[in-house]
Amino acid sequence: MTSHPQTPPILSAEGISVTYPNGTQALRLFSLHAKRGEFIAIIGPSGCGKSTLLRVLAGLLSSNEGQVVFNGQRLRQPNPAISLQFQDSALLPWRTVEENIRLPLELGITNDTTHPQSLIPNSQARPTPNPQLLISLVGLAGFEQAYPRELSGGMAQRVALARALITQPPILLLDEPFGALDALTRERLTEALETIWRALSMTTILVTHSIQEAIFLADRVVVCSPRPGHIMGEVAIRLPRPRHWAMSATPEFGQLLQEIRALLNPLP
Amino acid sequence: MSATEKLRVTNQINLSKYALPWLGVSGVFVVWHMISLSYPPFILPSPLLVAERFIDRLQDGTWFFHTTATFTEALAGLGCGVILALLLGYAIAKLDWIDRLLSPIVVASQGIPFIAVAPLIFIWFGNGMGAKILLCTLIVFFPILINVVVGIRNVSPTLRDLFRVYHASPWQSLTKLEIPAALPTLIGGLRVGGTLSVIGAIAAEFTSASRGLGFMIQQGNNLYDTALVFVGVLTVIALALMLYISIGWLGHKLIKI
Ligand SMILES: Nc1ncnc2c1ncn2[C@@H]1O[C@H](COP(=O)(O)OP(=O)(O)OP(=O)(O)O)[C@@H](O)[C@H]1O
Ligand SMILES: [Mg+2]
Numbered sequence: 228m229t230s231h232p233q234t235p236p237i238l239s240a241e242g243i244s245v246t247y248p249n250g251t252q253a254l255r256l257f258s259l260h261a262k263r264g265e266f267i268a269i270i271g272p273s274g275c276g277k278s279t280l281l282r283v284l285a286g287l288l289s290s291n292e293g294q295v296v297f298n299g300q301r302l303r304q305p306n307p308a309i310s311l312q313f314q315d316s317a318l319l320p321w322r323t324v325e326e327n328i329r330l331p332l333e334l335g336i337t338n339d340t341t342h343p344q345s346l347i348p349n350s351q352a353r354p355t356p357n358p359q360l361l362i363s364l365v366g367l368a369g370f371e372q373a374y375p376r377e378l379s380g381g382m383a384q385r386v387a388l389a390r391a392l393i394t395q396p397p398i399l400l401l402d403e404p405f406g407a408l409d410a411l412t413r414e415r416l417t418e419a420l421e422t423i424w425r426a427l428s429m430t431t432i433l434v435t436h437s438i439q440e441a442i443f444l445a446d447r448v449v450v451c452s453p454r455p456g457h458i459m460g461e462v463a464i465r466l467p468r469p470r471h472w473a474m475s476a477t478p479e480f481g482q483l484l485q486e487i488r489a490l491l492n493p494l495p
Numbered sequence: 496m497s498a499t500e501k502l503r504v505t506n507q508i509n510l511s512k513y514a515l516p517w518l519g520v521s522g523v524f525v526v527w528h529m530i531s532l533s534y535p536p537f538i539l540p541s542p543l544l545v546a547e548r549f550i551d552r553l554q555d556g557t558w559f560f561h562t563t564a565t566f567t568e569a570l571a572g573l574g575c576g577v578i579l580a581l582l583l584g585y586a587i588a589k590l591d592w593i594d595r596l597l598s599p600i601v602v603a604s605q606g607i608p609f610i611a612v613a614p615l616i617f618i619w620f621g622n623g624m625g626a627k628i629l630l631c632t633l634i635v636f637f638p639i640l641i642n643v644v645v646g647i648r649n650v651s652p653t654l655r656d657l658f659r660v661y662h663a664s665p666w667q668s669l670t671k672l673e674i675p676a677a678l679p680t681l682i683g684g685l686r687v688g689g690t691l692s693v694i695g696a697i698a699a700e701f702t703s704a705s706r707g708l709g710f711m712i713q714q715g716n717n718l719y720d721t722a723l724v725f726v727g728v729l730t731v732i733a734l735a736l737m738l739y740i741s742i743g744w745l746g747h748k749l750i751k752i
Contacts (some may be wrong), residue, residue, distance in 0.1 A: 305662060311655055330657075334658070
């Protein structure tokens with residue numbers, strides 16, 4: 228994925244500050260600019276305001292200061308082009324896995340790329356949304372008719388991921404999609420996500436606690452300070468794509484790991 | 496576990512599930528019969544005498560006549576109460592200004608002892624079926640309303656956000672989120688409402704009626720025909736139970752979780 232420095236950002240947070248009604252300041256002057264098709268990973272200590280940031284970027288929460296600009300316009304409410312996967316899965320308990328994944332399509336968000344709002348290039352190459360395909364991609368084949376109460380936490384997260392992907396959104400916001408997975412499934416799913424991302428060239432912002440996962444997936448890793456969150460630094464990841472977990476053994480990968488660790492744990 | 500063992504376990508479960516309630520009910524009848532032996536029938540008729548009276552009334556058609564009257568009133572009252580409670584409850588749950596405007600009035604109105612002021616309702620609205628249905632509606636309305644408000648307000652905020660992310664219309668939010676999410680609470684309210692509506696109908700018939708189980712019970716009271724009173728009371732219990740169970744069954748069919 229080549230990103231041209233002169234292209235304007237498709238989605239940016241400009242000096243966002245958020246203070247909750249109870250007085251907790253979650254974000255302070257947070258700025259982030261995502262270029263079209265870019266994969267950004269955000270990493271930071273628990274409670275630093277990452278979920279809050281995604282809610283602001285999705286248009287669900289308005290900031291006290293600053294603004295979100297999407298495609299050149301100020302974002303004031305949720306936009307169908309921006310899909311958010313919630314940290315706590317948010318599945319409808321009365322719907323099966325497949326029905327949950329179909330929900331965005333039922334609500335009228337189609338991936339119709341002839342739509343004037345379509346923001347995705349090479350739209351011809353995009354496959355039609357196929358719940359079945361997504362279900363097997365996230366490793367849930369055989370559980371189509373299961374209800375959320377019959378799923379483990381990690382399985383529920385994968386359903387939520389599939390649901391976020393079903394509309395093939397131009398902008399994809401992911402809140403720790405692999406938080407509750409075992410290492411092996413996690414590796415398989417990050418590879419699947421990277422493949423999907425390359426195929427659909429969605430602008431993706433991923434929140435994660437795993438440095439390895441961030442390096443593996445992202446073009447750029449943003450490190451967030453403890454609350455109130457602001458950016459402490461960022462690291463460009465220039466590993467070639469497609470990526471494989473075998474790369475995690477390379478010196479480059481180790482170097483990046485050290486760099487991000489150092490940003491997360493600044494020496495006193 | 497072998498197949499026979501499994502069968503034995505299921506049989507045990509079925510036994511305690513179905514046999515125990517019947518055992519309890521038959522126990523009540525046996526004790527009732529024993530006690531009734533030492534009293535005259537106008538104080539406490541035996542179950543056998545009650546059964547005899549029931550068959551009498553079944554044969555001359557009056558039992559069916561009174562039961563249908565009460566059942567119709569209760570069902571109509573329940574229906575009106577449910578519709579009103581759904582509309583108003585939804586508005587209260589969704590719109591703050593309606594909540595502030597109406598909630599104090601609605602809550603205060605619950606202080607009114609509807610059964611005690613039933614005669615007034617008949618003076619205002621006449622002696623017909625309509626006034627009886629109105630009384631049922633008034634009694635049923637509040638518990639269902641509360642359940643509607645609680646059910647809609649308790650829809651998870653994250654799920655609401657999910658629907659906002661996907662630009663759901665108000666209609667889509669109602670049908671695909673709010674109704675399914677509130678359904679268990681709604682069914683709970685309906686079950687209470689169903690039972691109350693039968694009591695409301697009886698109360699109305701007590702005040703003013705020429706038909707209905709309430710009328711039949713009062714007839715029994717006036718004639719010291721205690722067995723007839725018991726027939727009426729048992730029928731009322733059966734009606735309330737039937738409503739309770741069928742609403743529960745409906746809920747079971749509708750709720751997939
Ligand atoms: N609705 C809310 N009301 C008040 N405070 C809140 C609310 N939501 C979050 N907070 C506070 O804001 C801060 C940031 O929360 P947020 O959920 O954004 O953190 P996070 O970075 O996503 O954490 P984690 O990595 O554990 O998911 C926390 O201190 C939290 O207590
Ligand atoms: Mg979070």
